Amino acid sequence: MKTKLFLILAPTLLSIGLLQSYFWVPTYDAQTKGNPERITKFIEASIGDAKILNPILHSDGASGRMTGFVFEGLLDFDENLNLRARLATDWTMTETAYVLVNKDAHFPDGTAVTAQEMHNRMTAIFLNTPITILPPQQHTKVLSIPDSDPITVTLHIPERLQFSLEQVDQNFFQLLTPILGADYEKNVPIHQWIDVSPENQRETVRPQMAELMPIFEHNPIILFHLREGVYFHDGHKFDAEDVKFTYEAIMNPKNLSPRTSDFEPIKTVEIVDPYTIRIIYKRLFSPAINAWMMGIIPEHLLNKTALDQEMDDRKLSTSARASFGMRDSQFNRHPIGIGPFRFVKWQSDELIHLTRNDNYWDDVPKYKDYYYRIIPDALTQELEFRAGAIDTYTPQPHQAIRYKKNKAYQSFSSLGFIYTYIGYNHRKPLFSDKRVRQALGMAINVDEIITYILYGEGVRMTGPYPRNTQWYDHSIKPLPYDPKGAQRLLETLGWHKNDDGWLEKDGKIFEFNLITNNGNLQRKAIMTIAQNSWRKIGIKCNTQLFEWAVFLEDFVNTGDFDALILGWSMGVDPDLYQIWHSSQSGFAQLNFVGYKNPKADQLIVKIRQEYDFATQQKMTHQLHRILAEDQPYTFLYAPLSNLVLDKKIMMVNEEGLSTKIKPTKSGNIFFHFNRWRKLEFYPEN
């Protein structure tokens, strides 16, 4: 019977055909057998794929990691988070400062102000500072103002005094007060020197006038000396043109670069010679130098000629040509940079393959190939790791505990720049008193959260800076866990327990809503713990979870919430303007809790304008103390990030011996990645 035979044979043959393949597949114990190249490859697993492999355009972590291998910036951080020279060999920071000469004013002794007189008086004090008089100038600017036609302003800048300072000094102009008098700034008739067209828009422009024509102006300057004899992966020589091009590409509105705000403080970029470049800034903003860690992109592959050529090669239609920009270029999927690895290929949601750049100017990596594997699921990552198909990944806290107990793997815990907090809406009268916020914080046992939710993989936070930066003040003590103390504190504020056991004041019980985003199990658990802890001292807290987009749009952006659980991923720089300055509490801004403290505001501005490390550190510690006292958030913890590595991976030290891999002080495990290699067997001793 043919049909019967077919019905039996078909599934049998299919099963045999499929299952026999098992005998040809490499297993964990036989990774290199028949495939000796395996140990020259480093395979890393990631939850998500990269989006765009262009250092000036990406805004996600995976793309950041890849571009970090392929591209190189002028600077980066060394083991202790200090700036280190990369494509720049060294740099100097100076400042040019300007003072407007107001001829209508008088010096304190009654003499009329003239440029020459001011020059003479200044020179007498600042003996070593070159001071020059700049002739009057005229500039025309077009301002684009929302919901209105562009406004043209003409600036009739009078004579100015230019000071060339050897160091950036935010207090420099205060030194001039004895000469100019305390009221010099107030009496300058700026508005007379600005023409507005159309004239009826003068009032619209008025608030911006002080910014358009500053009476005192700081222009910090960085002079970079660039490394010579460095080549892009395609063999093109790197020079100052590439640096300038990178800056221009970021500022080009057509490219929609998310880095624009990092480079916005720059006034001009001047090429001094092919290996020297001068960056002049509009104003004091000390974190601005960190922006130069940005990977440098090749000018010859992305300039207008190159993009035109690409459009021709791809035979784009006229409409497509009109909107074509760097974002559309194939370069973003085939990046060419200067970094230790060169790009090979990218298969979406599967892998990114890089290979060693043998012409790298610094230590050439020991590994021949680097693979970035996309595995969207944590359990799958663990299985692949145990099958030897990946060399490293970031395990979940519960997995990390398993690895710590298992000697067959190397596992690391290190501090990142992330922390989790409960934020209180300061616009609500309930939370406006800092003692209430302190009491709320004291009622929560954070150590318990760290032990049970994070399996111990976290450390307490007391303030707004990442713990492993020098901005964090380790001498500040966290709030004690003291529910009784919290209750006493609230009682002094007039909150007393009613018959139902809830705290009550003026006939109202202490009740509010605590919200967070759905999908984050840790935050959900914290929510329950907080709710329970507060209930114990008589506070009624209702909890709710929202989908991320809804959570942001309807609650965070509008500031329409009582309290929320969230986390910040911080930068390394000490600038906290966007998160804590009171001006940043508007719609969709990051100070969504509406924190306002004039003292903190002042410090925040001073910190971003300070160029001296020690002073800056002192101020950040002060700011940290203020925030720890004010408790605008209950600062909870910084989670430790975990990493597991194949045990056979070792680091080669200066003598050429294999040693154990150790994370740097700042928690970076991959800092010496170029010196890593995988051994065929783990040395037993």
Next chain:
Amino acid sequence: MWSYIFRNLLQRCVLLVIVSIMAHSIVHIAPGEPSEVDPSNPRMKPEDIARIRAAFHLDDPIHLQYIYWMRDLFTGELKSFKDSQPVLPKIWERFLNSLPLFICATLIVWTLSFPAGIQAAIRRRSLYDRGSTFIAYALISVPGFFLSYIMILWVVDTFGVPVIGMRTFGMEDADPFFRAMDRIWHLVIPSIMSALTGIAILSRYVRSQMLEVISQDYVRTARAKGLDEDTVIYHHALRNALLPFVTLFGFLLPGLIGGSVIFEYIFAWPGLGRLGYEAILARDFPVILTINFLAAALTLAGTFLSDMLYAVVDPRIRLE
């Protein structure tokens, strides 16, 4: 008949347009923004976000956005928000990845369900029948992702072999034969796992169809003629029992584009289902809408095909 086909096709085209309009509205009305304009990114200024929104036409009226989408889709210039790559080649690339998985799973479902279902029908109420019924219902009730994890854990723990992805990593320089076997091995587990529910359901269908046919008069007649049992079952009964299954082929078509999100996610398979899922998470409107559009088109084509097939295999049915 031709007029029926013509009318039917026209109706389906209209329906497709309606579906695409509805899908477009729903996707745009749903909360959330494309991840490129995520306001929670502390380094993004409102101006940057406004610029990107304008470039994506996000502030235009919704009907205009629909027209832009349709125009770009049919001129082939539609680009993903996420990486600015053209959408159609992107979908095609992922489709090719999903295809082997789909073919393999379908083969497993269709070759295994028939013998299993027929046997159950022949030996009605036997231990085999009861056992297979129990297993079938168990497979239908237990979520596929759960079974998959158990399976993967067991395979990795016992055999120490990689089962995730389309192939083992670091095998690029191995012998072509080894690489081919490796590809097949990586197909095995995900296709078995995604076939399980299919086998369970289809074998139940086969069983009930066979039971219905076996009790028919012509089967009794065939037995009465003195034909041997195999001829009765596999020649007379099976042929008639097969009729409804022919139409099921039509319903396979939409499965081509839907893929199986869960299995592709668990097995890190870079297929179409995962592309769609990730596009939804990133609110990558062009990709979501285009996949949705193609799925709708294929569903309509599939039901059309099964209508046609039905008329072909069963002469009693006429298309009017």
